Amino acid sequence: MRISKVFVLLIFGSFLLTSCRDTVKEKEVVREVEKVEVEKVEEPEEREGILERTAKEVDKEVNKEINEEIDEIGDDN
Template identity: 60%
Template sequence: MRRLSILAIVLIFSSVLLTSCRQEAEKETIVKEVEVEKQVKSPEEADEREGILERTAKKVDTEVNKEIDEEIEKIGDDN
């Protein structure tokens, strides 16, 4: 009986030692570089993405710039 208990203790002790000393497998991290191609958009596609306010503001800016240029021409060059 004593031999059996000693044998059981040795088996339990050795199994605990062997399982606790195992090294876990290291995980690999793989990083891949990906190139992203720039998409060239036509002016029509760019206009479609803009809202009504942006398109209206562009038209107003061009009209105001024309009026400013006309006033500058009326004043003339003082030099």
């Protein structure tokens, strides 16, 4: 009697475990991709106009004069 109960439980348990499995099969898709080489186009250097160049020169001179004034005043700390 015990053996038959154990046997029935084993069959019933195996039936439950096998019926719960996913039966959906997954497909693996492999796609080939072509490599495309992209050429890097060199951009020409930005050319500054006369106003920009003059402004840079004036800015350098003004900064130089400001630094000289700061050096003359000295450090208050």
